[in-house]
Amino acid sequence: MTEDFFERGIAEIIELGSFKKKLNSGKKLRIKMGFDPTRPDLHIGHAVGMRKLRALQDAGHTIVFIVGDYTTKIGDPSGKNKTRPILSDEEIKTNAQTYFDQAGKILDIEKTEIRYNSEWLAPLNFNDVLQLTGKFTVAQLIERDDFEKRLKSGSDLGLHETLYPVMQAYDSVMVKADVEFGGTDQKFNLLAGRGLQKKMDQIPQDIIMVQILVGLDGKEKMSKSLDNYVGITESANAQFGKIMSIPDSAIRHYFELATDISMSEIDEYMDEITNGKNPKVIKEILAEEIVAIYHGRKAAEDAKQEFEKIYSKKETPTNIQTIHVAKDESLLDVVSGLDVFKSKSEARRKIQEGAVRINGEKILDLDAKVTEGTIQAGKHNFYEIKWKN
């Protein structure tokens, strides 16, 4: 592993010395990463860690994916946590497959060890739970940032919630993890694994926490729910266009976390911007690099050309979907029927805001009749209108 591996995109490693020692030992390491099967959609923020996992996989180490199916089959016993829906075995399997299909764009899934934690959690009885919880103190658990906040704010923290870190820690023991990957928001649970391994006479796992990629807004963490993300299975064109929408202030961050461009090269690009170059040109390089990771170089170059054609030269794209409409349909009805806006009322608002054009011209009248030609709804969506026969 290069020094770059230990620094770039890394928030914290516990403990760096120990991790390096393990890497140099010649042993084939077991590198754990957990996955919540309620949220199978991967974006390029998730890829920051996965690309590091790929590097470790290429170096001969074993990536162990833990599918947290056990708790997903249970849901939230208190019924309060909406982000913990109960899923059936079938749904979990489908979600896991979706996840692995996406992860397969980065990792070699054939070489990845996939484990469902119900394998060792389902057989535990009350006595086993007492034995495990006996290795943790209450003080230690309520120290967890979010637990502490909720306790202090008087909002209810369910007793069962203190058992989730125990389960995640037990996962580490059961797969004999040498290293665990996770987000900084998982630090507590990752450390719990380390602690439990020590108590159960295993060499404690080292912990690698990767940095969080900022979303397209340049402010919030990238996430599906904030709709500021680039999905790793999105089309090359969609990815390219989305990356071009990030604020200039986020260019370096994206280069560092989301591409393999060397740090010295990144420095050069940033210098060029400082010296007066249009950031848009550098952003195109960034976008091409990112798209190339998921779709290959050729597709990335095509996406760039397509982008320039649409956005820079104000032309319509070459491949657009054709829709057939009746001659007397109103603009609002046609636009609501497209797969662009969430509801008719959103379509109404967007039209009134000037987000819809026919043949390049903004149409604000909801009742206007459409004409044959090109309709553009929002920045990125073009359709060709033909009359129904």
Added chain:
Amino acid sequence: MTEDFFERGIAEIIELGSFKKKLNSGKKLRIKMGFDPTRPDLHIGHAVGMRKLRALQDAGHTIVFIVGDYTTKIGDPSGKNKTRPILSDEEIKTNAQTYFDQAGKILDIEKTEIRYNSEWLAPLNFNDVLQLTGKFTVAQLIERDDFEKRLKSGSDLGLHETLYPVMQAYDSVMVKADVEFGGTDQKFNLLAGRGLQKKMDQIPQDIIMVQILVGLDGKEKMSKSLDNYVGITESANAQFGKIMSIPDSAIRHYFELATDISMSEIDEYMDEITNGKNPKVIKEILAEEIVAIYHGRKAAEDAKQEFEKIYSKKETPTNIQTIHVAKDESLLDVVSGLDVFKSKSEARRKIQEGAVRINGEKILDLDAKVTEGTIQAGKHNFYEIKWKN
């Protein structure tokens, strides 16, 4: 039930109105009381609650004894709590038998429902534990007095310890308890049962917390470890003598909690003392009443006469053990050989303090030769000395 039942020896009832309503409903109530099989020895402090249980049993209600065998088979998972030894099934059974033999002096054990909580706790899996703990909040559990103190003092509170109240509460659900008896130190756990029953759609149990009987010292709670107790299986003479040793200030307390003498009669006795009567005479009435509960009236009267013979008339008791000693044995050797003092050094100290008499005369010289006659070691132990042939 008389009003006396709801007041005398009662520390708190939650809720009195509901409990009375249940009693008046004509329903045969299920009255739960837990028992920790690591401590099977009953003293007259335990009897305060048990005598109330007997009254309820006589009124046709069902007493349900819960033997907490499940956790006793586990011990303390953190290994820190010495009062939670691991016992085998055999030991638990023996302890339970010892307990029921003693409880049988107060309750009709034939009519008592005896349940071991491993019956429903052993089959629970991790999911079940999550479901149960999901009905409690962390805030609620760490509010428990001793938990809160330990958290604040920085002493380790094991996470598993928060599961014990959950188990005890689940016991109430499983036996469908209408009422639970316990000490005031158990208030939190008793309330947990109430809470869980509500959440699991049962009518919540009412809670009866009995007063704690003060020990023979008149200060500390009666307990075996403080050696200030009167065991319910002790001999009539031993019980009588021990009760006579309580301070005068504890007479009313003992009358109220440990006898069935009416409150008005107690008032009269106390008035007599106020008016100059020797408290010793009233204490003899008290002692006789208590002994009569466990050994019958005749034995209690005999114990009283025996006591008066020894202590009041400074006579030796009629039935004393004969020991045979060699003519040249020293007092120290003889006294050490009796089953009275813990060690030879204690025997030495006691002799020097004047606790040993031969034929009524204090002997302080350790090397004095014993003579034939009566030897008294400590207040209560008399032996007849004869020469070895």
